[in-house]
Amino acid sequence: MVLRIAHVDDDSDIRESIQRILEKNGYEVISYLTMQDFIDSLTSNANRPDLAILDVMVESMDSGLTTFANIHKNYPEIQAIFLTSLGDMIRPYFENQSHEWVCIMEKPVEPISLLATINERLKNHGGQAA
Amino acid sequence: MATTEFSWDKSTNQTALRTEAQDRVKLSDDVLISNIRWFVAFRWVLIGALIIFEILVLLASSDTFVKLGISEQQNWPIAIIGILILANIYYIIALDYLPSSSYNSPTINLWIQIIVDLICLSIVVHYIGSTSTPISFFYVLHIALACIFFSARESLYVTILVCVMDTVVIIVDNFLFAQVSLSALIDKHLSVENSSQANALLWMVFLDVLFLVVWYVVSRLSLIVRTHEYHLADAYKQIKRAQIEKDQYALLITHQLKSPLDAIRSKINLIKEGYLGDTSTEVTQALEQMDTRAKNMSGLILDLLRLERLKTNCCDTDQFQSINVNSIIKKCIDKLLPVVNSREITLNVAVSDFYYQCIPEQLEILFENIISNSVTYSHQGASIEVASHIAFDHADITVTDHGIGIESKDLPNIFNEYFYSPRAAMHNKSTSGIGLSIVKIAAENNKLKIKVDSEPGVGTTFTIIFSNVTSSAA
Numbered sequence: 001m002v003l004r005i006a007h008v009d010d011d012s013d014i015r016e017s018i019q020r021i022l023e024k025n026g027y028e029v030i031s032y033l034t035m036q037d038f039i040d041s042l043t044s045n046a047n048r049p050d051l052a053i054l055d056v057m058v059e060s061m062d063s064g065l066t067t068f069a070n071i072h073k074n075y076p077e078i079q080a081i082f083l084t085s086l087g088d089m090i091r092p093y094f095e096n097q098s099h100e101w102v103c104i105m106e107k108p109v110e111p112i113s114l115l116a117t118i119n120e121r122l123k124n125h126g127g128q129a130a
Numbered sequence: 131m132a133t134t135e136f137s138w139d140k141s142t143n144q145t146a147l148r149t150e151a152q153d154r155v156k157l158s159d160d161v162l163i164s165n166i167r168w169f170v171a172f173r174w175v176l177i178g179a180l181i182i183f184e185i186l187v188l189l190a191s192s193d194t195f196v197k198l199g200i201s202e203q204q205n206w207p208i209a210i211i212g213i214l215i216l217a218n219i220y221y222i223i224a225l226d227y228l229p230s231s232s233y234n235s236p237t238i239n240l241w242i243q244i245i246v247d248l249i250c251l252s253i254v255v256h257y258i259g260s261t262s263t264p265i266s267f268f269y270v271l272h273i274a275l276a277c278i279f280f281s282a283r284e285s286l287y288v289t290i291l292v293c294v295m296d297t298v299v300i301i302v303d304n305f306l307f308a309q310v311s312l313s314a315l316i317d318k319h320l321s322v323e324n325s326s327q328a329n330a331l332l333w334m335v336f337l338d339v340l341f342l343v344v345w346y347v348v349s350r351l352s353l354i355v356r357t358h359e360y361h362l363a364d365a366y367k368q369i370k371r372a373q374i375e376k377d378q379y380a381l382l383i384t385h386q387l388k389s390p391l392d393a394i395r396s397k398i399n400l401i402k403e404g405y406l407g408d409t410s411t412e413v414t415q416a417l418e419q420m421d422t423r424a425k426n427m428s429g430l431i432l433d434l435l436r437l438e439r440l441k442t443n444c445c446d447t448d449q450f451q452s453i454n455v456n457s458i459i460k461k462c463i464d465k466l467l468p469v470v471n472s473r474e475i476t477l478n479v480a481v482s483d484f485y486y487q488c489i490p491e492q493l494e495i496l497f498e499n500i501i502s503n504s505v506t507y508s509h510q511g512a513s514i515e516v517a518s519h520i521a522f523d524h525a526d527i528t529v530t531d532h533g534i535g536i537e538s539k540d541l542p543n544i545f546n547e548y549f550y551s552p553r554a555a556m557h558n559k560s561t562s563g564i565g566l567s568i569v570k571i572a573a574e575n576n577k578l579k580i581k582v583d584s585e586p587g588v589g590t591t592f593t594i595i596f597s598n599v600t601s602s603a604a
Binding site: 011013014017020021024057061084085086087089090091092107108109110111112 | 378381382384385388389391392393394395396397398399400403405406432435436439491
């Protein structure tokens, strides 16, 4: 079974890079421009991804964080990774949240570390690594 | 068509004078509780003084005290001491051990204290002399304290209570006895009695007016002080809000500045990793150089944000917590391992557990910067030692490298924000140059001292000095 990854970013260059890396490594990638598009897609069972890669500042300062809270509450089976230019600097916004399930990666996209993190995330949390 | 209305009217954010129910404005429970404790302590001192006085009375001959105006040993001081001791014990129990309810609050505790104290004072006034001595002026103390700790309205009630008590004591002392004298029908005695009654009446009116004037003046002053207090609290809230907005703005700017670089570097990575086909060595080399420059710039942008955050968070005491410094160092080393390994550097870490009151995030930034500095300025394949020394409540951590070292003329300036050392920059082309400024602010914020020993060509030791450390989490 091909693992499905959703990627939300308003930067088309980043979207294209991620898509290229992941598809070449056997994942199915669905890219979204806005968080709302992604959340809307979750209503249907067929589109639900195994993992979501979220930018933090899309549309607004914290849309990534609110989307994360939303999927963590409503779709706990979906793993999430933050891919943001700010890296660990957004950590203070996750006060009292478990470091175990908040995974933050700093842009730019480095293929090897991105693949390793995705693999680890899916393996450790019940998914099947590609 | 969507329409949005914009408004930039700041009047709602302005500090509004708390005109609503000003007469009911009073101090918070926390302040009341600390003052209840102070009152209780003060009362213990008073009780102690009364006990010593009583002992002296018992020991000394009655003649001496007659000369001093104290006629004979009486029981009322012992009763007062007893009442005050019991009451004081009750106040502490009510405050610390009884569950707080609508019948047991700091305000009620204070009210009971004031009433009991006033009753005791009235007894003292009665026995010592309500009109013949100035003892009644002690009532003023209660009015002043009530004005400080209670709302203007409540302190007025206390003042009225004081007036009533003083009036009752004067009436009991001068007029109830007068009825007995009237029955004697002795003219001379009667005229003396009349004159002393008139004096008592005058004294009573004078005291009551004085109490009301004191209440008015002190409650007015305390109202002004409280209004200023609220202004300060409001200003503090506004500063906090402004700091949050500033941080968000800094985040936004950092994001906007760094995003294009990240997009460029993502593309460079795609080419470097062969996702876009094969490239010649020259192209790969050029890409490496481009990536290094872009990476430096990204680092500088993030460091500027870090520096800004450290400067704003300097006084936020909420963030301080007791943390195991060893765990922070381990975390930093985990983060730096990829760089350490890539330069084939051996890290020898021997740090014991100890706890320090600090902002953990900032301590992490401090160690990350110092250790990564040591890695940066070490030669390929060298070693770095991280060690701890603990003595009583002092501890220090040393980070020693065997790298290029710092020249003695540069040493005093290394923590300056705009200091640039061409020698260091030559060795490390990817420095943002503000790493040690970040260390300095983190050290300042967390009350740490740093000592630097260095010899060019031999190496550098950074010693981070901690005081008031503990062996377990406080």
